[in-house]
Amino acid sequence: MREVIEVKNVTKKFGKISALSNVSFTFKKGILGLIGPNGSGKTTLIKILMGFIKPTIGCSFVLGFNSWKESSKIARLVGYMPENLSYPKHVSCIDYLSFVAKAKNVSGVNEEVKFWLKFVNLYEHADRCIGKLSMGMRRRFALACALIGHPELLILDEPTANLDINGRAIMLEKLKELHGAFGINILLSSHILYELERVCDTVAIMSNGMLIEYGKLADLYEKHGLTTKKFAIKSAESDLIDQLKKLSFIDKIEVMKNDTVIVVTNDREGFFEWISKSRFKKLLDTIHESSYGGNLELLIKKVLET
């Protein structure tokens, strides 16, 4: 299976400033979140992937095509939504989308345009000029533009920038749907961590032009000890709760109505070591273990610290 994105030792310098330093990673499929503070090189990396700028050193491949040398092929297979939505203001939505569909050699231009307009809930506004759309509508219009031709990969630079809470929620739902229902792989950059946490399965954390961490979100939580474990203990003993409260590695204790004690901790080994040595050893068989994701904010803090 070909990689969706392959970045090999990419360095980009603007004069003396190094925007990207030796960035390498391979993204196979799913939703990749590009995280990093302002000036960390996210947009530069996106522009290199789209073939708008040439890397100083190294190369990148999108869907198997060299980003710089075969950018026209990439433009046909990839949908791109920039942060700045500089679309012509006096052209209607339908006219512009038809132009994009024709340029991408899409068969059945009208059907394609109508389909994506309906998908982004803009069908009723098809004849309105782009300049007269609200910011939320304009973002959705930009998404429709990127989706023309059923791309294999969507590259979205700050897709929720300048949107209100409702607009953000709609956009995130659409992105989830695009990956789930249409199988479109997505790369998105954002500052808003909870958004990325909601939609991404893979993250690339960047700082000062360097890729400091890359991988599946669950693996990264595990790697940095941020996966939270939840243990359900079938017991009504009040002494157990008192003893648990004394332990420093226990984050939360909750008593349920059905005589079940829920214990939340990051230290799985510590918890089992304690319980196997205590007089509650007999409860080991009744313990039901589950785990849930860590906190992206904590992960980034930890990664940046190290």
Added chain:
Amino acid sequence: MKFKNIIDLMSIEFKETYRFPVMEALIFMSMYFLLQIQFDFTFSIPSNHNTILFLQRINSSLERAMQFFIFLMIGYNFAVSTIYIPLIIGYRISAAIERGEFEIILSSSVSRMELLASKILLHTIVNFTILALPLALNFYLELSYYAFSLINLPLLLVSLLVQTYYIIAISSVISILFKEKWILSSITSVIFWMAFRVLAELGHLPDPISYMLPPKLTWLVLALLFGWKRIHPLTEPFIVLDALQVFNTISLSALLISAITVISFLMCKHMSFER
């Protein structure tokens, strides 16, 4: 390069940029009126002596006023056609790069060559219309002494094409070299434009027309196509068909066309949107 993409791009930009072409309409009107008043106006003198004195006074005041008006109009016309056109094109191109318009267009599977071709063609057609229409109107309405010759049109078109190319090329390159300095880019494109014109006027450089298709080559082509006598009956054809001149003209034209093509190709190929 798909011609359909170029036409579609031109159509979108035409709707966007020339929706309310106020400045373009002003240039057109100034050109038109300038042609109307640029003739040696005279008044018929009535026979009555008192009336003559009175009319002579009015006539001289009117003449001074008209001369002042002509002076203003020539200045205005020079300003808009020499500064406004290159400034506005330079600004539009470099601002489009910096706002990310080019990135959006390129991500729609449009090639850099198609984008550049659409820009050059649209601006050339618009400016050609602005400058040629007053000439045509004057000719058909027989309003001025300016004879409208068939030869003016291809020359004007070629001149505009070359000059528009220079403006777009210069402003784009400057915009890329000096990031987010579109004012610098626009001003420099005007300075380049002015420098070309002044140097051509002073005779240090051939007229910008000669950079791509010298007038003599145009005449030669027309002579061969339609017969020289029919187009320009007063000039002897041997002047144009002089072997050495023809050789020089063709080789210079070929050299310049090749150079411009190579520069254009390299520029489009390596144009980088480093924003």
